[in-house]
Amino acid sequence: MTLPESTPPAPARGGAVDSVEFRKPHEMIVMVPRSARVTLTARRIYTVLLQVAQTRMASMTAMPLADFLFEAPLIAILRTTGSDGTDRTAAKRYLSEMRSLEVDWESTAPGDGVKWRGFSMLSEVALEVRRGETWVSWSFPPSIMSALRDPARWARIDLDTLAKLSTYASVALYEICARYRDNPGGVTSRKPLGWWTDALSNMPGGDRREWRKFKSERIKDAVEEINRETDLEIELIEHRQARVVTEVQFAVRKRSKVVSRMDAKQPVDANLVLRGETLGIREIKLDALVKEFGEAMVRDKLDALERRAGNNTLRSIDNAYSYLRSLLRHDGSPTAVEGTAAIAPTKEPDRPTVPEPLALVKDDGAGDRIRAVKRELEMLLPTQRQVWVDRALQELAAKGMLTAVVSRRASQGDVLHGMLGSVVVQAYALATYGPGWNTPDEPVAII
Structure with a gap:
């Protein structure tokens, strides 16, 4: 008997998830x-x-x-x-x-x-x-x-x-x-x-x-x-x-998924703790936030924190945990929490040759644009991509956010995940498409 492919769509990042x-x-x-x-x-x-x-x-x-x-x-x-x-x-x-x-x-x-x-x-x-x-x-x-x-x-x-x-x-x-x-x-x-x-x-x-x-x-x-x-x-x-x-x-x-017993322990995603650690937030502190605000909301605000940490036009974050807690308590965007004025970005490295975009699309979601830029980065030659990784590592070091975990992942080639990935994407997209690269009214190249 031939079985159908089991290919469910991945849950949206930042939204509620039923399970890991x-x-x-x-x-x-x-x-x-x-x-x-x-x-x-x-x-x-x-x-x-x-x-x-x-x-x-x-x-x-x-x-x-x-x-x-x-x-x-x-x-x-x-x-x-x-x-x-x-x-x-x-x-x-x-x-x-x-x-x-x-x-x-x-x-x-x-x-x-x-x-x-x-x-x-x-x-x-x-x-x-x-x-x-x-x-x-x-x-x-x-x-x-x-x-x-x-x-x-x-x-x-x-x-x-x-x-x-x-x-x-x-x-x-x-x-x-x-x-x-x-x-x-x-x-x-x-x-x-x-x-x-x-x-x-x-x-x-x-x-x-x-x-x-x-x-x-x-x-x-x-x-x-x-x-x-x-x-x-x-x-x-x-x-x-x-x-x-x-x-x-x-x-x-x-059948319809059963409702968990009220006293049943709910597991958490180990990757969530790992992302917090990358940002310098210890597991015990992240655990307290999960208990207070729920895992889905913490995941959503971690997304916002990673994007904010990767934005080199804004002042660096001194305390990632305090910033995340403020996002959760105010349920707001990074700009609503801090109201930080933009500062002039530093000089960009020369832009390497990139593959010709296959299509230009307009979308209304920041997540789609970030994924599009990540796909474009994946198409670069390793030496071309390394230019932007080095730039991201320099920015994180200047902000005091270059942890041992981030350095180890960079050396292992895991460069488009977590905070490091956010900084790499931000640096490349800003140089390639300009300050409006993540604006809904601008087209995004998708490779």
Whole structure:
């Protein structure tokens, strides 16, 4: 049976979002442990690492090198899994073990079999303390990196939904069924019993008990929990030869998303904490703002703060946290908060040769214009783009905002994300299109 592509539109930046979404490649849906047991907490943490990496690569102009290290605060990763942070000691152990843990990745499609065999979950992982907070740095095998960055087919996995599921079997079964959320046939692939016990078990070699015991102790509770806590309604379908069950599949139906229980912990996006850190705002302070104003509003005002930090016609921001808090409390624009007069920009570097625009369009959204300029920057040769990166780094250094995190990302080629990306875009667009480049009435070149 041919499955439809699952290509939902990305949520608008700055608007309300229902969940932290992960586009999980189909070839990574089924993870079968080979060298050691994988706990529920470890699988949740690993899923967040994959999601953070995918989000970061989406903002990069090229595939990062094999030794590229992603990074995020440990507490932010745990909170994205739904933890309150009390699992930090166990999480450190799990992360350290992931480098040696080997798994097989299997496709859920009929006849596809094992996609990758004996892969380590992580190629490298490191833990370090920065200003009293534990940070995690990690890398993946190249095949996983390629699949994450540009998945041809994927399933939408909601991380807040995973946080509600209490067993390994529930999480594994939900991810399999999520792939078939939009399948017109309404059923998963039909697989032998051994395939399902391997896919839903966290132990090497799977669970080899007879099917009726595995169904009673693992599958029954998983089905009930998925039907209760998620936007899917699933049902076990058994296929028999004579009176013996030989193959199994699940019926999958979408339903209205359930309303979370009032006492349920809501996960936050680890990337949000990372963006705050880039601006010099510590996780503990950002967390307080999220609790007071809500994650969607904080994300929206972080967008405004990044754009403001990248505007070299305005006075530099002395305290990014205070500025963000003022934006949130007044629910206003940067100009409304400070009323800062523009100052003359410094001399621009010579403009490098850029590709000829394919079209000129008018739009009414600043976000569309910024994305258009980013696409144009992506088309530049690396040496041409580096001119504007160097200029942005100089501006941030002059403002006292060139942090170690920003410098490290610049050296790794992650130059169009966060505050650094805002400064690069602003510098290039101002020199290329003039002061009115972000004005609604002006056309924007889109490459």
